[in-house]
Amino acid sequence: MDALVVSTAEGDRVFTLMGAEHPYRVMVETMNEGAVTLASDGTILYCNQRFADIVKGSLEKVIGSSIYQYISSTDLQLFEALVERGLKGNSKRELALQAGGENSVPVLLSISPLQRTDMPGAVCAVIVDMTERKKMEEALKKSYNELERQAVELRTALSEIKKMKDQIEAENIYFRQEFKTKHRFDHILGQSDGLKYVLYRAEQVAPMNTTVLILGETGTGKDLIAATIHNMSPRKDRPLITVNCAALPANLIESELFGREKGAFTGADTRQVGRFEIANGSTLCLDEIGELPLEVQAKLLRVTQHNEFEHLGSSHTIKVDVRIVATTNRNLEEEVRKGRFRQDLYYRLNVFPITVPPLRQRTEDIPLIVQTFMERYCKKLGKQITSIQKETMKALQDYPWPGNVRELESVIERAVILCQGSVLQLVDKLEISSLQLSPAVRTLEEMERNQILKILSETRWRIEGKDGAAAILGLHHSTLRARMHKLGIVRPETKESD
Numbered sequence: 001m002d003a004l005v006v007s008t009a010e011g012d013r014v015f016t017l018m019g020a021e022h023p024y025r026v027m028v029e030t031m032n033e034g035a036v037t038l039a040s041d042g043t044i045l046y047c048n049q050r051f052a053d054i055v056k057g058s059l060e061k062v063i064g065s066s067i068y069q070y071i072s073s074t075d076l077q078l079f080e081a082l083v084e085r086g087l088k089g090n091s092k093r094e095l096a097l098q099a100g101g102e103n104s105v106p107v108l109l110s111i112s113p114l115q116r117t118d119m120p121g122a123v124c125a126v127i128v129d130m131t132e133r134k135k136m137e138e139a140l141k142k143s144y145n146e147l148e149r150q151a152v153e154l155r156t157a158l159s160e161i162k163k164m165k166d167q168i169e170a171e172n173i174y175f176r177q178e179f180k181t182k183h184r185f186d187h188i189l190g191q192s193d194g195l196k197y198v199l200y201r202a203e204q205v206a207p208m209n210t211t212v213l214i215l216g217e218t219g220t221g222k223d224l225i226a227a228t229i230h231n232m233s234p235r236k237d238r239p240l241i242t243v244n245c246a247a248l249p250a251n252l253i254e255s256e257l258f259g260r261e262k263g264a265f266t267g268a269d270t271r272q273v274g275r276f277e278i279a280n281g282s283t284l285c286l287d288e289i290g291e292l293p294l295e296v297q298a299k300l301l302r303v304t305q306h307n308e309f310e311h312l313g314s315s316h317t318i319k320v321d322v323r324i325v326a327t328t329n330r331n332l333e334e335e336v337r338k339g340r341f342r343q344d345l346y347y348r349l350n351v352f353p354i355t356v357p358p359l360r361q362r363t364e365d366i367p368l369i370v371q372t373f374m375e376r377y378c379k380k381l382g383k384q385i386t387s388i389q390k391e392t393m394k395a396l397q398d399y400p401w402p403g404n405v406r407e408l409e410s411v412i413e414r415a416v417i418l419c420q421g422s423v424l425q426l427v428d429k430l431e432i433s434s435l436q437l438s439p440a441v442r443t444l445e446e447m448e449r450n451q452i453l454k455i456l457s458e459t460r461w462r463i464e465g466k467d468g469a470a471a472i473l474g475l476h477h478s479t480l481r482a483r484m485h486k487l488g489i490v491r492p493e494t495k496e497s498d
Contacts, residue, residue: 033128034107037114038083040121042067054105054129055097067125072096072104079109086111086123094130106130166273188224189372190365194357198225205352206232211304213349214327216356219406222327223287225356229325230283238282243275246291254296254312258303261313274311276303280320289349290330290341297342304348324349359401359408366397369405373412374424383416388424399430449487452480461491 028035034051036044044063052062055070071079075095085091090112096104107127114122188195205212206229214222223242230240248256259274275284286292292300303309308319326349335341359366370388378385401407411430418427455469462468463477470477484490 033126036067036125036127038067038123038125039119045119045122051127054107054127056103070097072098082109082111083123086125087113087121089113097127106134166277188221188228189369190362191368192357192362192365194362195365198354198356199228201352201354202229203232205229205354207234209323211323211349211351212325213332213351213353214325214356215353216327216329217358217402217404218329219404220356220358221405222329222356223285225354226283226285226287226325226327230285233283233323235282235323238279240283240285241275241279242285242287244287246288250293250296253293254299257296258299258309259311259318261311271311274309276309276320276322277318279322281322283323283325286324286326288328288330289326290328290332290335292341294340294342297345301342301345301348304345359404363397366408367393369408370396370412373409374416377413377416381416383419384422385416385419385424386422392424392426395426395430448483449489452484452487452489456489456491 029048031048032050034054035046035048036051037046039045044065044067047059047062049059052059055062057065068076068079072095078093078095082091082093082095090110092108092110094106094108097107098104106129108130110126110128111123112125114124188199202225212226212229214225216222226242227240230236243256245253255272255274257274257276259277260272262271286300299309303320303322304324307321308317310317330341332341332346332350336343336346370393374385374388377383396408396411403410411426411428412424414428415424415426419425452469452473455472456463459467459469459472463470463480465471468477470480473480475483
């Protein structure tokens with residue numbers, strides 16, 4: 001086709017096209033891109049086979065038709081703007097061509113002015129089919145999104161692995177330290193009613209997630225009761241984590257409990273995982289919680305209420321699942337009254353209190369405890385001790401044990417070391433030092449002293465006889481004199497005992 005007659009508003013016009021012998025005709029016909037020559041009104045003056053293929057039409061039908069019937073309605077304004085810019089130079093943009101019915105083909109359209117004086121306003125257009133490229137872009141985008149998703153999952157997994165690694169490392173450090181200071185007996189010894197009741201209470205609360213407050217004097221084995229509660233709980237497969245609130249300086253206890261970031265304070269050269277993170281999913285025993293500073297108590301209250309906290313030096317909130325078992329040898333109600341312990345924290349901790357009786361209130365357990373300690377230290381020290389004198393056992397049962405089981409263990413260890421035969425004897429006399437007395441024991445001593453003074457005053461300091469103070473108190477007169485000497489009671493008039 002060398003010429004085309006086109007009907008326009010001004011009448012029929014004849015346009016001369018490239019002849020078969022034109023040197024560029026073969027190139028245009030065989031190129032992979034669509035090529036179109038457009039009149040000023042959008043009439044297609046010429047197109048190659050590739051363009052006809054793109055719009056899914058025949059050359060005969062496409063040439064002489066309007067380009068606008070192939071432009072997507074949403075891209076008409078864009079196309080007109082491209083033509084307008086193309087008349088001035090060159091314009092290029094992606095848009096959609098209608099290709100048979102409702103189908104559309106994404107194309108890259110490049111428009112340039114047609115340099116012919118007999119066709120003012122005519123333009124040349126080169127169309128690149130972007131279908132395959134779009135498919136590739138979609139595939140790449142899908143692959144990229146999938147890689148992004150996998151990367152997010154990987155980052156999350158790495159974060160969890162790091163968290164687990166930090167926790168395992170912290171647990172290893174904790175257990176290495178704990179092994180060195182592990183309690184020297186593994187079982188709770190005794191069959192007294194008081195101890196049986198404590199174990200009954202522990203068994204009641206163990207299956208729950210309830211916070212437990214274990215009360216008792218120093219050396220009564222509160223930590224063993226805490227371990228018993230944990231070992232009977234659903235959390236027993238995880239290690240029990242213990243922190244001694246009395247053993248750590250006030251300036252370190254917060255980072256020990258809640259962890260810290262590197263540089264949180266002077267000397268914080270490394271990041272530290274706190275005991276609450278280590279105990280996540282397990283039980284945390286706060287030993288001697290009455291020693292906790294007030295500023296740390298406020299942060300502990302938040303953890304008990306919301307199970308969340310932040311590292312020192314960080315604003316990132318950490319959620320944990322920790323059961324708290326606290327122990328104390330202090331009277332926390334008295335500490336609250338004196339302003340040394342937060343009342344709200346006390347109520348959060350005192351959900352299920354368990355009081356461990358002192359050794360002097362379960363003297364029937366002393367023979368079993370003594371026997372166990374004696375066998376243990378005999379094995380450790382290579383001794384052959386097979387029995388204990390009755391007088392020795394009676395002395396051990398009569399002694400009030402202000403240091404409780406811990407003091408008894410020390411006494412037996414010392415006796416085993418000094419024993420030269422097969423019968424255990426006490427080389428040292430059991431005496432109570434005023435420095436050893438706990439507040440509770442001192443209170444009992446004061447009560448005893450006041451009662452003896454009261455009876456002595458009523459009997460006018462008569463000790464022996466039917467109406468004497470010893471008979472009224474139910475004591476032998478020599479025992480009463482010994483107690484008076486021990487308690488520092490002397491007759492005011494003579495400044496000496498009767």
